[in-house]
Amino acid sequence: MSNVSNQIRASSSLIKRFKQRMTNPAALVQCRSFTTLEGHRPTIVHKRSLDILHDPWFNKGTAFSMTERDRLDLRGLLPPNVMSSEQQIQRFMADLKRLQVQARDGPSDPNALAKWRILNRLHDRNETMYFKSIYLLCSLDYESSMLAYKHKWHFLLSVPLWRPDYCSRHTDYELSPFYGQFKVLIANIEEYAPIVYTPTVGLACQNYSGLFRRPRGMYFSAEDRGEMMSMVYNWPAEQVDMIVVTDGSRILGLGDLGVQGIGITIGKLDLYVAAAGINPQRVLPVMIDVGTNNEKLLKDPLYLGLQEHRLDGDEYIAVIDEFMEAVFTRWPHVIVQFEDFQSKWAFKLLQRYRNAYRMFNDDVQGTAGVAIAGLLGAVRAQGRPMIDFPKQKIVVAGAGSAGIGVLNAARKTMARMLGNNESAFESAGRQFWVVDAKVRNVTYWPRILIMNLLSVLTRYCKTTVIDLESLVEAPRISFAYCSSTLNFKNVHGLITEQRENIDPQALPFARKVKEASHQGLWEGASLAEVVREVKPDVLLGLSAVGGLFSKEVLEALKGSTSTRPAIFAMSNPTKNAECTPEEAFSIVGDNIIFASGSPFKDVDLGNGHIGHCNQGNNMYLFPGIGLGTLLSGSRIISDGMLQAAAECLAAYMTEEEVLKGIIYPSTSRIRDITKEVAAAVVKEAIEEDLAEGYREMDARELRKLSQEEIEEYVMNNMWSPDYPTLVYKKD
Template identity: 30%
Template sequence: MSANLYRFKYDEYGNTKEIIVYASGAPARSCSYINKGTAFSLEERSSLNLDAMLPPGVRNLDDQLETTRVKVQEKVGDIEKYIFIRALFNRNATLAHALIKSDIDTYAKIIYTPTVGYAVQRYSSMFRQANGLHFYPGNIDRAEDILRRFAHRDIRVAVVTDNHGILGLGDQGAGGIAACLGKLMLYTQGAGIAPWHCLPISLDVGTDNEKLLADKQYLGWPQRRLKGEEYLSFIGRFVRAFRNVFPNALCQWEDFSPKIAFSINDAFCDELISFNDDIQGTGAVAAAALLSAMKIKEESLIDQRFLIHGAGCGGIGIAEQLTRNLKDRGLSEEEACQRIFIVDSGGLITRHKENDFHKKKFAKDKGLHPWIADLDPVDIPGIIREAGITVLIGTTGQDYFFNDDTVAEIKKNTDRPVILPLFHHVLAPELFCQNIGKWSEKGILIATGNPCSTSEMLESAYGISQCNNALIFPGVVLGILASGANEVLPEFFTVAAEQASALLSPEQLEEGNLMPPLRDIRAVAKKIALAVAMCAVEKGINRPCVYSDFQPGDDQARMARLIDKIRWKPEYLSLVPM
């Protein structure tokens, strides 16, 4: 979309109040932010030279929504629905978001997980229209000039991927940008960040996916992935360009491979306002579910023993967040880590074998746990028995971890075990989906990750929540933007977890729910945003906010008002022809 077609006019809070339109006729309709379709008023049709380019009937947004919902229902299969909604967004962003908002529970599964996983894999064959930016070795030296083309959109959040660890599917090359597009739609739904302030970015450093390299239709950079210094230099050039063009925007790292994700997140946290949702968002949403479980069990986190399957971004992110929660309750870091056991592809992580840096502090020593010496490192029931495990968390799907044997063993340690199957792989084993209702009836507290293909089986099951990162990251980022925080603190995710859990009513807790429903995404984001913003003010890392007259020292009510005022709603804006 060319910048010379339109200009946004903001109110005192930085929310868009109208669009100044320089284009007329077909070019005006070609911009998805301007286009209203049949909802253009007669006056707008005249002033924008749209006379005779539309049928005479005028429909409002509600009328359009009714028609659009019918069209979506007529599509066969979720991938066809995904294609329709993406095409609608490219034509009319407001109508697309109004549609999603009308039934977020249903449409979130289409625009993001699990359906987006198929869109990622079929990106080249399904390609219809470019969205966002694709940097690769051929253009990375021009990154700053390229980013400046988007300056007119006042970018406030970018979701950036190197396409290496997409949704548990691994290296998906250029298709990874589809996951960024989906996540940004949830930012708009939850945080109310207008779609024009969002930017998906693919850092296409090549692919080692043999299938993609052999595909003549593949649209990405068809070379092996950059490694070592070449890779780091590429990322560094992007970071410098982004910081120079959008110094106040937030950069969310998305779907990097575990070894790279931790180093990238740490390396550039002082240069960009940035975080990694796979690490920190996953940690926070799991912590929120566990805080709710403790209210139901009437126990403390300190009294629990945790077993996490998966030592990637999600697993270590959860372990790190749990460590912070336990330290907040009086434990030392060493004491906290000793309560957290992690299993990776080689079994239980122990100190007698070599571990990546991010795993080391959770590695167990046979001096403190003598049973380690004689136990098979993949004997999950044995680990549960010897370590006294009361909480099972899975970030990767394997039959040997979530099954009747492990559930029977954990029941010996506590009357109400907590089980969080949080893996995201669209092809993951579905055994847990088939058994989870049965386990719930036995008093086990359960929250699942993003839906699997049999998730409909769970919708009527007693007390089973969806433990979705979308209940965390929109609120965190909204709070950062509202406060003008100049960095992302670990404390933001701690307060986010506390606030998400606090939103559950006594009745919901009584029913065994560990998380609010996804349909409450806007309410959850608002509550989290306020807590994050006030945390930033308390820590003294906020900067004078460009959106209002809010200053440090103002009370919480004024910050809450600011948060309300900066949130965009999917409603048609006034158009001012020029």
């Protein structure tokens, strides 16, 4: 009884003290806390999940402990590395100093990252205004809209850069002045290109840990094994239509950036919203952190990701399996796009999941679709019908995930045109000559000899472009190219069946030794030698090696049997492009077709003639593929749906445009392009009996729609960035 009496007296005392404090506002705050036996004072909060992350009073950011993350439903909403407040201060101070650093490929604007932060804050504060800006950008002329996708960091253009007061005033502006103000952006492209493109984008990706202020998307890590099924419920949206996921292993041309790759998934989803009209409240960027093999990040005390080497083998697969099962359990109809996975896993994961889930890999299938559309457009530009595509001789430089993806898609397209049987498939395969990177003429160099050699080269060469660290550490090197500018690169050689340790994905495209010999070629023949002997209709670059299409290679292409050879320098970013349009037109001649992965300006050929530079950008296809899959309710994303998307894009251009050498449309038409592509995907899903419908439009109703009605159905389901009327309702 004494214990009960003591409890009653204690309770009465607490009630009395509470009543006394009711008249004191400051006391109201204090009464939310109590003292534990250890002397700490936990604070009672009435928020969890994203609500507490968005509350500046209680948000700790990356300093939330793992137990706090579990208690407050934060697991997966923050990068996995728990940081102390001291480390957070170090990150902040290091970020301030980083404003003056040099970018990878040129000097940076000291204000560039400051502007980047201003733009990103708009995304944090007002998504409708943010996407309105991108939406308007996509509806303007080519030169301004092309900025929106440079290096996949188009989200940096989320606010008018010419009005730096826009964010700081926290007020809404009328949107009509945006149209006139875009003229200013176009006129000042040189000033703003470094903000939306390199070097700022390189700094933003590589220094994400320093730039991080507020989480966006979800983070799943190797530490979360066994927890992912519950973690997905920490995301507040009841419905998610589109997920873009990366493991950070191959981010753009920057390599393994670990958890810092989250920015790429954010950028891709911005385009889904801007181009395809996916509701921004129904998209989810995801980072799967399985470690990193980037030694710089492993040694960086401020890195936000797991500081351990990447998982491999069955352990890696188990993490991805658990993630896929978790997201499709909560959101059975979601579409998952895999982005920037290293080649080692890109194909394996695609084959593992594509027949079980609604997923695709943009690097493999999206790039392939855009390339196929360009290749078919090139056939039209040569004055031939698209059915002549199987007659094209194509030399491909690059056998990574993108290169093999294009090769597989092109061979399937050719085979279908030839009858879609085994002999047609074999015949189509003979139209490709694949040149990849490999080391030959290997010489072993003692470390001291390398250092002495570099000393001599640095003294007598005008410029020395050498990855010194990797060269010194490597047990062997190969001299592939040497001139006044010295580069150490891998030698690129023709793949034949004689190749040892050939990549299984490249094996179907290896030339037979006798066949190659009859053509005057051999295993490991150089790119220039292959072009010289084959005399191709198309030279396709997917190598990620800048300048690979050298003067010798382009000179060799002048011997093409085609009256209008096509050059595709598709590697990103700009510094990785195999050649520039100026080089192509000046060396090969005016009568060529040129396309690239990065945007270039058209070339003035003189006498009023223009050399058109086509940008083969994945943004022409993946938004439409995603939207079409969503609206059809297709169970999977089939090869036929991808083929329909590519052919739709190829046929989009008018005959007049194609004959001028324009094989890709202006990005100013991106919403209309996406509508057409999505409609083609919906139609193909219906024809393949994969469509199950979307919302009130069931499969039976879908089958009744005409082509025009399908396009109208797609257009009516594209979200537009307009403010809705809000009505408050008490819980």
